[in-house]
Amino acid sequence: AQKVTQAQTEISVVEKEDVTLDCVYETRDTTYYLFWYKQPPSGELVFLIRRNSFDEQNEISGRYSWNFQKSTSSFNFTITASQVVDSAVYFCALSEPQEDSSYKLIFGSGTRLLVRP
Amino acid sequence: DTGVSQNPRHKITKRGQNVTFRCDPISEHNRLYWYRQTLGQGPEFLTYFQNEAQLEKSRLLSDRFSAERPKGSFSTLEIQRTEQGDSAMYLCASSSPLDLYREAFFGQGTRLTVV
Numbered sequence: 001a002q003k004v005t006q007a008q009t010e011i012s013v014v015e016k017e018d019v020t021l022d023c024v025y026e027t028r029d030t031t032y033y034l035f036w037y038k039q040p041p042s043g044e045l046v047f048l049i050r051r052n053s054f055d056e057q058n059e060i061s062g063r064y065s066w067n068f069q070k071s072t073s074s075f076n077f078t079i080t081a082s083q084v085v086d087s088a089v090y091f092c093a094l095s096e097p098q099e100d101s102s103y104k105l106i107f108g109s110g111t112r113l114l115v116r117p
Numbered sequence: 118d119t120g121v122s123q124n125p126r127h128k129i130t131k132r133g134q135n136v137t138f139r140c141d142p143i144s145e146h147n148r149l150y151w152y153r154q155t156l157g158q159g160p161e162f163l164t165y166f167q168n169e170a171q172l173e174k175s176r177l178l179s180d181r182f183s184a185e186r187p188k189g190s191f192s193t194l195e196i197q198r199t200e201q202g203d204s205a206m207y208l209c210a211s212s213s214p215l216d217l218y219r220e221a222f223f224g225q226g227t228r229l230t231v232v
Contacts, residue, residue: 004159035220043206044120045160045223091159103150103212103221104173107159 002027004094006108013082014116021077021111023092029053034068034075035093035105045091051075082115089113119143121224123209129230130199137195138227142211149192150221151184153177154206166192199231 003026013019025034036048049059051068059066063080079086089112093105122141130136142149147168152160163182165173168189178184181199186192196203206228210221 006159037223042225043228044225045208045210047220047222050220093159103148103210104162104165105152105160105221107161109157109159 002094002096002106004092004106004108006092006111008111009109010112010114012114012116015084016081018078018080019082019113019115021079021090021092021113023075023077023108025073025075025092025094027094027096029096031096033095035095036066036075036077037091037093037107039089039091039110041088048077048090079113082113084115084117087113087115121209121211121222123207123224123227125227126225127228127230129232132201132231133198135195135197136199136229137193138207138209138229139191139193140209140224141191142209143213143222144190146211146213146222147189148212148221149186150210150212151192151194152208152210154208154226155204160206160208163194196229199229201231204229204231 005024032053034051037045039045056068065078067076089110091110092108095103095105124139149166151163153163154160163175163178164184166186169186181197184194206226208223208226210223212221
């Protein structure tokens with residue numbers, strides 16, 4: 001069965017610190033997609049990144065970076081030089097591609113990040 | 118605004134009442150999803166539409182829940198005889214196969230409180 005585990009319930013850092021959010025997943029399929037979403041207090045889920053199972057290259061986007069390691073079934077997310085605006089709940093999610101290209105996302109329980117000034 | 122729109126944003130209802138939520142997806146998206154998010158948890162998949170056809174329903178969607186997308190545009194999610202356990206955030210998302218990254222775009226959700 002598919003499962004996503006985010007063991008860190010809440011993380012608190014001081015502004016400008018680096019922080020890594022962990023994500024471990026389980027799936028029996030060889031083809032799958034991994035996602036990170038941000039949920040600010042306003043409630044909507046904001047898409048951050050999608051990575052397919054065949055692409056293990058790490059990715060950097062500004063202050064955000066992602067480390068995908070199939071050997072450990074992990075897809076960790078690092079924010080460099082954190083800012084107060086980064087405070088939110090972050091979700092890791094897994095999806096197996098369907099024949100009709102639909103998405104059924106399996107989410108982790110989320111990590112609440114609090115960045116203090 | 119061209120994002121996914123959900124109404125109402127908040128709903129408080131008494132146990133036993135019926136409630137209906139609406140979702141307007143991004144206009145060119147033919148796929149629409151409903152998720153439920155309880156406090157402190159990640160969203161859980163409820164159901165999925167491709168155009169007007171409801172193609173998949175989760176076991177979470179009990180007989181008291183019904184979703185429709187009559188013309189393949191907006192969708193409604195109705196909960197009959199609400200129970201306190203139905204209190205949650207109900208999220209709608211849409212996606213298009215034509216989108217390069219094909220991720221789902223989420224609305225801001227409808228927060229339901231059953232008292």
